[in-house]
Amino acid sequence: MTTDVLHPPPPGLGAEGRVVRDLADDLAVDAVERDRAGAPPFDETSRLRESGLLAALTVPPGAERATSWEDACAVVRTIAAADSSVAELLARHHVLSRTGHFLGSPERNFSSGGRTGHRTWLLAGDLGAGPVTEAARLRHGSLTITPVRGGYVLNGRRRLATGVPVADRLVLGAVCSATGDIRVVLVDPDAEGVETEPIPDHERTGQRAGGAGLVDFQDVPLGPEALLGVVEGDGYRRAPFTALAPLATALMLVQVALGTAEAALAEARDAILAGHRIHLPDPLDDDPVGEPTAEADLLHTWGELATSLYAASTVADRAGTAMGAALRRGQRLTAADRAEVAVLVATTEAVVAEAVPRITARVTELADPPGLDRHWRNARVLLGRGSTARRFRDIGSHFLYPSRGAPLAPG
Structure with a gap:
């Protein structure tokens, strides 16, 4: 499976990196068929559990041995490039496993014990x-x-x-x-x-x-x-660390959306290179520099889409770094710290909400491999739950009237 068009996972995953890639490759094999079937994810959950990723992305009591926020984002984005439904399942589980920490009870354990050992609960x-x-x-x-x-x-x-x-x-x-x-x-x-x-x-x-x-x-x-x-x-707005919970969920869903866009570009690229493009260049229709016009248009469009994905990924990475730092501060997080994270999350949501639907829709006009349209459908569900206009207003308020100090709610 070739999915990482412009944004390969960071190297911080260590030994888990191979496990993540292997699971992504496994999920990609039948992703189209499972999307069409729309069956409950019993098999997918078993794959997550058997791979060890479910346990790895469950924040344990105390969180000293927890997978970092940045690495969790990398895992989710990589899985999303293979199957965004499974990635969303894992992303939401990871944030929910932080509930005790957000609410001041980090000793809570989300697993069951027994003679055969611990079983991590899927949340x-x-x-x-x-x-x-x-x-x-x-x-x-x-x-x-x-x-x-x-x-x-x-x-x-x-x-x-x-x-x-x-x-x-x-x-x-x-x-x-x-x-x-x-x-x-x-x-x-x-x-x-x-x-x-x-x-x-x-x-x-x-x-x-x-x-x-x-x-x-x-x-x-x-x-x-x-x-x-x-x-x-209104504790989700007043308590800075608790108020990270909805922001963390929003940022994890951004990772799923970006992985979806990466997959759409990768599948369209592979189809184009295999000759399965929708608009074939006409060798008699040349542009002034001697390059077929249709080919030049294809390259131009591809460059625009890839640049859009790269820009959205860069903004998301900055927000992810800020979120990771905020989570590590724990209950020492201030309202000002939370507001800075919030505006980065809102900015990321706004950028991704414009870039990903455009990318996933546009590639279907360039190539037609089986199942390519699922990325556009998935992006609409992932990103269609909030208002981009409201996000822009919140961001504008943050920068125009910083003295208000109003926390931003995710879209």
Whole structure:
């Protein structure tokens, strides 16, 4: 598989680098067929677990031995260039495994122990971070948690982007009926009162193999140990380190989108070099310097697309470096530090949201190998969840009125 057009993974992965590349090569072999089938990712989850990457991208208690943020981004982008659905599954799992750290309880362990050793849980979920519009509430559902003697009761419905049929545990943010705060809890999807169903086929235009679905909770009993943390009031905006959680999710999805664009360019390039281009150059139609016009147009277009990907990747790398530094600061992170990370994430989202859909759409006009259009469909799902206009306004506000100090919410 040839996927790294302009942005090969950094060398910091060490011995894991070969494992990542081997898994990416394995996933790429049948990626088109699995996208068409849109089946639950049972096999893909087994591949992640057997490769060791699921455990490697799970942040352990204390985080001293955790894979760095920068290396996790490199893993996700490499896997995304082979299969963006699997990459999103892994990306969201990685951020969710940091939940305890974001909420001040880094001792939480996301694995089960037994005589046969530890089994790392695959996490799916949604922290319920940031302001929720009524439209978003209707689309994604809302959860309510009620304190009772001996624990809590969870009710409601939530639409999740990945992992519904395969997750070992769900990490969910629910509004407390007594206080209005967000209580983040760990839920066993096999618990009494939990029902799941897949997203209907007509709604799954992209990211079809990631296991998106709906989860219903009807009087689900939770013990006190299920509570991972409490976000009081607008804590996602006031507590600097906690407020990194939605930014981390947004930045990981950017890595998935960039890997998708890399794959689109690589597959189109391979098809063009194999002679499967849509617009063949006419040798009689020469430009002034003696190069066929169609060939010159192809080179020009390719140069534009590659430059766009390189620029977006560079911006993402800067944001990723800032995020890694912020995560290492932990609870010492200041509001000003968080604001700087936020504006870099918003800038990255804005740049990627313009570059990746254009790249993945344009390549389908240059070549037609089987399944090339899936990258455009996947990009639309990954990047169509926010407003680029709002991001630009937030960025403008940050630079025009820095004294306001308003944290930026991800798109």
